[in-house]
Amino acid sequence: xxxxxxxxxxxxxxxxxxxxxxxxxxxxxxxxxxxxxxxxxxxxxxxxxxxxxxxxxxxxxxxxxxxxxxxxxxxxxxxxxxxxxxxxxxxxxxxxxxxxxxxxxxxxxxxxxxxxxxxxxxxxxxxxxxxxxxxxxxxxxxxxxxxxxxxxxxxx
Numbered sequence: 001x002x003x004x005x006x007x008x009x010x011x012x013x014x015x016x017x018x019x020x021x022x023x024x025x026x027x028x029x030x031x032x033x034x035x036x037x038x039x040x041x042x043x044x045x046x047x048x049x050x051x052x053x054x055x056x057x058x059x060x061x062x063x064x065x066x067x068x069x070x071x072x073x074x075x076x077x078x079x080x081x082x083x084x085x086x087x088x089x090x091x092x093x094x095x096x097x098x099x100x101x102x103x104x105x106x107x108x109x110x111x112x113x114x115x116x117x118x119x120x121x122x123x124x125x126x127x128x129x130x131x132x133x134x135x136x137x138x139x140x141x142x143x144x145x146x147x148x149x150x151x152x153x154x155x156x
Contacts, residue, residue, distance in 0.1 A: 003128060010116045013078070017112050021081055021104055025050075038094050046094070046101040053105025054112075061109045062118070070119035077110025 001009070025047050033043045064073055084103045091097045109115070 007120065010120065014112060014116055017078070017081065017108075020085060021108055021112070025101075032091075032097065036091070036094050036097065042094055043097065046097045049098055050101040050105035050108065053102050054109040057106060057109035058114060061115060065115060065118040065122075069122060070115050074111050074115050074119065077107045077112075077115065081107035081111060 029040060029043060033040045036043065061073065081104060084100050084107060087103070088097075088100045091100060
């Protein structure tokens with residue numbers, strides 16, 4: 001794969017990844033709370049656990065990336081994320097939502113910005129990094145817009 005191809009692939013996959021793993025939660029929040037017969041606060045706690053899990057894994061993921069690169073880790077994280085989205089669609093209890101969101105935190109740590117940036121840095125010379133990193137960031141920055149356009153919130 002060329003350097004430009006890598007940047008394009010990461011930009012697209014980061015946009016999709018953030019859209020489905022993170023921004024979809026806000027879009028679905030009210031519906032999830034209603035379906036689980038619980039409060040928005042309780043449901044939001046599950047997302048908080050996801051973010052905290054991802055943060056807690058930052059150092060181990062960084063060490064893995066330094067030693068082994070990103071291909072296996074990002075692929076595994078993406079597959080885990082896809083499986084967890086299927087599991088999320090089957091959640092019937094609040095504890096299940098928490099379990100799925102903690103798993104999404106693991107998938108996020110392995111497949112989103114932090115891992116992608118490490119891959120960009122490993123693949124590009126310093127002169128190219130100043131263009132490659134912002135390119136991935138700018139394109140993936142449209143994830144919230146794309147997700148909210150594709151998945152409008154109920155009543156919104």
